[in-house]
Amino acid sequence: MREVPSAVASTWTSLLVCSAVLPACYLTHGPDRGDEPGEAAFALHPQLARGSDHACVLLEEGSVYCWGSNVFGQLGRGTPSELNADPLPPARVEGLPPIRQISASSAQTCALDIHGRVHCWGLNEQGQLGVGLNAAPHGCGAAHSIAARNCSARPLQLPDLEDVVQVSAGGTHACALRADARVLCWGWIALDLRDLAQVAPDATAGMSLGSNAYSILGTPAVMQGVGAAKQIAVGSNSAGPGHTCSVLADGGLQCWGNRTFGQTGPVDEGLDARDPLPTERSRFTLDAKALQVAAGSIHSCAVTAGGGVFCWGSNTQQELGVDTGYRSCDDDDSACEPASIETWRIANPVRVIGIDDAVSVSIHGSLALNDDRQTCVLRRDSTVTCWHGGRREQVPGLSGVVELSGDCATVRDGSVLCWKPGAAPVLVPEVRLAYEAAGR
Numbered sequence: 001m002r003e004v005p006s007a008v009a010s011t012w013t014s015l016l017v018c019s020a021v022l023p024a025c026y027l028t029h030g031p032d033r034g035d036e037p038g039e040a041a042f043a044l045h046p047q048l049a050r051g052s053d054h055a056c057v058l059l060e061e062g063s064v065y066c067w068g069s070n071v072f073g074q075l076g077r078g079t080p081s082e083l084n085a086d087p088l089p090p091a092r093v094e095g096l097p098p099i100r101q102i103s104a105s106s107a108q109t110c111a112l113d114i115h116g117r118v119h120c121w122g123l124n125e126q127g128q129l130g131v132g133l134n135a136a137p138h139g140c141g142a143a144h145s146i147a148a149r150n151c152s153a154r155p156l157q158l159p160d161l162e163d164v165v166q167v168s169a170g171g172t173h174a175c176a177l178r179a180d181a182r183v184l185c186w187g188w189i190a191l192d193l194r195d196l197a198q199v200a201p202d203a204t205a206g207m208s209l210g211s212n213a214y215s216i217l218g219t220p221a222v223m224q225g226v227g228a229a230k231q232i233a234v235g236s237n238s239a240g241p242g243h244t245c246s247v248l249a250d251g252g253l254q255c256w257g258n259r260t261f262g263q264t265g266p267v268d269e270g271l272d273a274r275d276p277l278p279t280e281r282s283r284f285t286l287d288a289k290a291l292q293v294a295a296g297s298i299h300s301c302a303v304t305a306g307g308g309v310f311c312w313g314s315n316t317q318q319e320l321g322v323d324t325g326y327r328s329c330d331d332d333d334s335a336c337e338p339a340s341i342e343t344w345r346i347a348n349p350v351r352v353i354g355i356d357d358a359v360s361v362s363i364h365g366s367l368a369l370n371d372d373r374q375t376c377v378l379r380r381d382s383t384v385t386c387w388h389g390g391r392r393e394q395v396p397g398l399s400g401v402v403e404l405s406g407d408c409a410t411v412r413d414g415s416v417l418c419w420k421p422g423a424a425p426v427l428v429p430e431v432r433l434a435y436e437a438a439g440r
Contacts, residue, residue, distance in 0.1 A: 046431060048416050050364065050406035051104035052238070053085070057416065057431050062098030064111055065090040065434035070153075072107040074122035078153025090434040093121075095155050103169040106238035110169040111155070118167050118176055119155040126172040126216050128187035130158040133218035158186075161220050166231065171238030171297070176220065181228035181249060184220040188241045190257050190276035191215040214241040214258075214276060225278040227254055233295035235263065236363075241276070245300050251289025253302060256282050261298040262347030263313035286310050286349060294375075296363035301375055302349070307357040309377055310349040318390045319365070319373045321352035352377075354392075355385065364406030374421050378404050382412075388421040398425045 047058040054068030054075055066075040067090040070082055076093035093111075096119055101112040108122030108129060120129040127133045129152060158176075161184065166177040173187025191214075228249040235242035235257070243257030243264050255264035256278035265284050288304040299313030299320060311320040318326070326343035358377040365373030374388035376395070384395045384404065398419075400412040408418040408428065415432075417425035 045402055045410050045412070045414050046416065046434075047102060047403065048405040048408050048410055048428075048431070049102040049104035049109065050408050050418075051109065052106040052236075054104065054109075055408070055428075055430070056093070056102050056104055056109055057090075057434050058099055058102045058111075059434065059438055059440075061438075062100065062114065063438060064093040064096055064099050064102060065430075065437065066093055066109065067091070067430045067434075072123040072151045073153025074104070074107050074109050076109065076121045076153065076155055083153065090430045090437060092434075092437060093155060101166060103167050103174075105169040105174075105234075105236055106171045107151075108169055108174070110167045110174055112164055112167045112176075116163045116165065116179070118158045118161055118164055120158065120169070120174065121152050121155045124150040124152060126188040127218035128169070128172055128174050129156055130161070130174060130186040130220055131156045131218070133216065158220060168232050168234040168244075170234030170242045170244070170295070171236050172240065172242055173217075173234060173244075175223075175232050175234050175244055177229055177232045177246075181230065183223045183226045183229050183232055183244075183246060185223055185234075185244065186217050186220045188214055188216050189221075189223075189244075190241070190278070191217060191221070223256075223278055225280070225282075226256070227252070227280075227283060229254075231292055233293050233300070235295040235297060235300070237297040242297070243276075243295060243300070245293045245295050245302075247290045247293050247302070248283065251291075251305070252283055252285045253290050253293060254278060254283040255295075255300060259347075261314040262345045263295070263298050263300050264347075265300070265312050266348050284349075287351075292360050294361045294363045296365060296373060296375075299363065299373070299375075301352075301361045301363060303358045303361050303377070307355070307359070307380065309352040309355045309358045309361055311352060311375065312346055312349040314344060314373075315346050316344045317365075317373050317388055319363075319375050319388060320346055320350055321355075321375060321387045321392065322350050323390060324350075352387075355379075357381070360404055362404035362406055374407060376404060376407065378409075384409055386419075386421065391422065393422070395419055396424050 049056045056066040058064050068087050069085045070088055071085050097113045099111045100114050103110050110120040163179040164176045165179050168175050173189045175185040229246040230249055231247040233245050241258050245255040257276050286304050288306050290302045290304055293302040301311040315324050324343050357380040360378045362376050374386050376384050376386040382401045384398050384401055401409045403410040410416050416428040419425040
């Protein structure tokens with residue numbers, strides 16, 4: 001493996017890696033690597049994975065600590081007293097080999113180990129743990145009606161899934177990128193019903209559209225129609241089927257899944273706007289090669305070569321970074337006319353003006369109308385700029401950033417800080433507690 005020889009390589013040292021054999025790059029954890037996916041060293045700073053109500057940190061030696069809500073076992077611990085919504089302090093996730101990358105979503109967490117294998121824990125109602133629809137031997141007990149049916153408070157290794165270089169967990173599904181540049185997904189995903197029995201016998205048909213459907217798939221399946229990928233991002237929608245985007249080896253983009261808000265990008269001629277399947281028509285390009293893509297609950301963004309940022313999807317909170325004319329109506333304002341769909345459903349990517357030095361982009365926030373969905377970019381000077389609600393500003397007092405995760409950032413000294421739109425960042429004490437628990 002070799003590090004990326006680019007203008008942003010120094011900032012992305014521990015994030016973006018290219019293979020000398022495969023013409024692809026992928027996000028991972030650790031600056032120095034051997035020739036195989038399993039030969040991974042560890043990064044010089046902790047890696048944070050931000051879920052909706054929980055978070056996990058990957059420490060430099062490969063251990064994982066999680067804290068926050070544990071209703072569905074998403075913290076990786078499962079005594080009856082620990083399965084509740086009351087925030088729990090950091091504790092090590094036991095039963096994991098050394099880990100190189102982590103990803104968290106609304107109610108589950110996944111980890112990629114140094115041997116290229118994937119482990120997941122938390123809610124499995126839609127098969128998002130990837131171990132089968134009813135295969136959660138460490139079930140979360142009877143304390144919660146949903147959790148009692150299908151979840152695991154202990155990490156489960158996904159069977160027959162190897163040579164993985166990146167994992168991305170979403171609200172109701174997850175995906176993995178293999179070293180051969182193929183994308184595999186599981187959970188509530190878009191799958192052709194004509195192929196369902198052959199490629200995914202452990203599945204149940206869901207919302208169908210002609211021969212196509214969103215299907216609940218309990219184990220990973222290769223996504224037919226997805227081009228050779230070098231990075232993936234799974235949307236965080238937990239209220240239904242989500243979407244997935246990938247950066248292709250040629251620098252193009254491809255998104256598939258839920259298209260309701262335009263979050264999968266432009267709809268090419270001949271492609272049904274409701275059709276969730278990945279096809280050649282769901283591929284598109286920007287004005288420069290894409291380097292990284294981020295997927296939120298209902299919008300997506302990408303960074304291009306040269307540092308530009310493009311966004312598409314919902315713009316009800318101006319999370320795309322542009323004003324498209326959307327205005328909301330107060331409940332008591334009878335004279336207000338509802339906004340037209342053209343002002344909030346923006347399927348064609350729009351460039352964020354004034355950002356030409358972006359290194360990475362990150363999205364935080366859910367589908368909830370009262371939730372603060374914000375988009376943030378890490379810039380080449382190691383500062384962070386965010387936009388939300390028509391306001392764009394640099395996060396005050398934040399510098400020396402090496403990595404973004406939602407509305408949180410890791411800085412050079414290993415500290416992690418998080419913030420709300422318009423507010424100053426606050427140090428996350430749980431990361432220091434994790435270090436102390438690890439004997440550091």
